[in-house]
Amino acid sequence: MIDEAFHPETMKCVLLEGIHASAVSVFESHGYTHVEQHATALSGDALNAAIADAHIIGIRSRTHLTDAVLAKAEHLLAIGCFCIGTNQVDLTAAARRGIPVFNAPFSNTRSVAELVLAEIIMLLRGIPEKNATQHRGGWMKHATGAHEARGKTLGIIGYGHIGTQIGILAEQLGMSVLFHDIESRLALGNARAMPTLDALLAQADVVSLHVPDTAATQNLIDADRLAQMKPGSHLINASRGTVVDIDALAKALASGHLRGAAIDVFPQEPGGNSDTFTSPLTRFDNVILTPHIGGSTLEAQENIGTEVATHLMRYGQNGSVLMAVNFPELSLPVQHGATRILHIHRNVPGVLAKINDIFSAAGINIEAQYLQTGPELGYAAIDIDAALSAEDLKRLRGIEGTLRCRTLVR
Numbered sequence: 001m002i003d004e005a006f007h008p009e010t011m012k013c014v015l016l017e018g019i020h021a022s023a024v025s026v027f028e029s030h031g032y033t034h035v036e037q038h039a040t041a042l043s044g045d046a047l048n049a050a051i052a053d054a055h056i057i058g059i060r061s062r063t064h065l066t067d068a069v070l071a072k073a074e075h076l077l078a079i080g081c082f083c084i085g086t087n088q089v090d091l092t093a094a095a096r097r098g099i100p101v102f103n104a105p106f107s108n109t110r111s112v113a114e115l116v117l118a119e120i121i122m123l124l125r126g127i128p129e130k131n132a133t134q135h136r137g138g139w140m141k142h143a144t145g146a147h148e149a150r151g152k153t154l155g156i157i158g159y160g161h162i163g164t165q166i167g168i169l170a171e172q173l174g175m176s177v178l179f180h181d182i183e184s185r186l187a188l189g190n191a192r193a194m195p196t197l198d199a200l201l202a203q204a205d206v207v208s209l210h211v212p213d214t215a216a217t218q219n220l221i222d223a224d225r226l227a228q229m230k231p232g233s234h235l236i237n238a239s240r241g242t243v244v245d246i247d248a249l250a251k252a253l254a255s256g257h258l259r260g261a262a263i264d265v266f267p268q269e270p271g272g273n274s275d276t277f278t279s280p281l282t283r284f285d286n287v288i289l290t291p292h293i294g295g296s297t298l299e300a301q302e303n304i305g306t307e308v309a310t311h312l313m314r315y316g317q318n319g320s321v322l323m324a325v326n327f328p329e330l331s332l333p334v335q336h337g338a339t340r341i342l343h344i345h346r347n348v349p350g351v352l353a354k355i356n357d358i359f360s361a362a363g364i365n366i367e368a369q370y371l372q373t374g375p376e377l378g379y380a381a382i383d384i385d386a387a388l389s390a391e392d393l394k395r396l397r398g399i400e401g402t403l404r405c406r407t408l409v410r
């Protein structure tokens with residue numbers, strides 16, 4: 001266990017995958033002088049080397065922070081996922097090491113919704129194949145298979161932040177909106193909840209996926225589910241590549257059962273723009289292929305940069321844990337007293353009592369104390385009006401179940 005007191009000028013922050021400059025501005029405005037930026041994702045030895053002495057690491061969807069990778073990052077205090085999905089991080093392993101993982105749950109959702117709306121219209125009009133044909137010198141002026149969106153049915157799977165926005169936008173085009181979610185969700189506008197996925201698939205002219213990457217969503221749309229879709233319907237996936245069986249989708253397109261598809265995410269994605277993209281879908285003119293850019297607008301990236309960096313800074317400098325996906329949430333006020341002690345521990349009986357015993361024995365008065373627990377973790381913040389001696393800090397760190405303990409000195 002390595003514990004770090006927080007001094008911005010000694011902190012190293014490593015940002016991968018071209019994270020927006022707005023994040024760097026936030027770090028610099030908080031006194032970080034050591035921000036290392038990489039344009040691409042890293043893996044293997046390059047990733048291990050980059051994060052070996054990092055205190056904060058920022059990634060997007062392509063960098064995989066496994067248990068083994070985290071084991072190499074001994075100084076790591078916090079991880080920022082500058083995106084929504086956090087499936088690329090071993091969240092349990094991070095929590096076990098006392099490392100909170102922050103994300104930006106809203107900032108790119110409008111961008112995804114707008115792209116999907118455009119794809120619905122493009123697919124229903126057969127624009128992808130007309131566009132591809134024309135680039136090769138052909139001309140496809142006919143109305144066969146071209147439809148208005150008005151009056152058609154959109155089926156949304158996963159009716160969360162993105163799915164709900166798409167539903168509202170699609171209704172403005174005159175579409176009927178159906179949705180299916182594993183949780184009970186408030187239907188917005190005239191949208192209707194479908195009791196089963198099968199019922200949605202049987203009725204939708206366009207099916208759009210907006211679920212997270214979980215065990216239950218692996219190959220959610222497989223050959224059987226594709227067969228349940230209406231003949232001549234379309235599939236859109238801007239969620240995660242693991243949600244659709246791509247080989248089965250290729251077969252459904254080749255047979256003509258599906259008229260088209262728009263796919264933004266893939267089971268295997270290139271690590272960067274200089275890598276080659278391969279997929280069984282590249283041979284289909286009627287498939288819109290995009291390089292995982294559903295959330296990649298300047299507006300979204302700038303907002304995400306600011307949002308996640310701000311959460312990281314609040315954790316670093318004040319101890320607050322807001323919008324972390326693997327940690328108890330704790331919003332802390334401005335520090336009372338000279339020293340704030342942040343104690344992260346396994347949620348086992350008696351830790352708080354032992355912490356308090358140490359202060360009591362040292363004759364230190366507690367100005368304020370905050371505690372939040374989750375099933376696995378406890379997170380305590382204690383403000384004291386004194387400096388903490390090295391021996392007492394050692395005692396706090398020695399309490400059984402302690403994962404990390406650091407101090408913020410005012």
Ligand SMILES: NC(=O)C1=CN([C@@H]2O[C@H](COP(=O)(O)OP(=O)(O)OC[C@H]3O[C@@H](n4cnc5c(N)ncnc54)[C@H](O)[C@@H]3O)[C@@H](O)[C@H]2O)C=CC1
Pocket residue numbers: 084085105108109112157158159160161162163180181182183185210211212213214216217238239240264265292293294295296
């Ligand atoms: N292509 C891109 O660039 C982007 C992709 N995404 C992906 O989109 C996903 C959805 O984003 P949000 O709408 O913001 O997430 P969200 O968490 O607000 O909504 C997800 C919804 O899916 C539901 N759900 C989970 N498992 C399900 C299942 N098996 N069947 C049906 N519903 C299920 C949840 O209950 C929830 O309502 C993210 O998890 C992320 O993977 C997000 C942003 C950008």
Ligand SMILES: O=C(O)CCC(=O)C(=O)O
Pocket residue numbers: 060061062082083084085086108295296
């Ligand atoms: O911006 C990215 O790299 C990933 C966007 C995404 O998929 C997400 O926010 O979950």
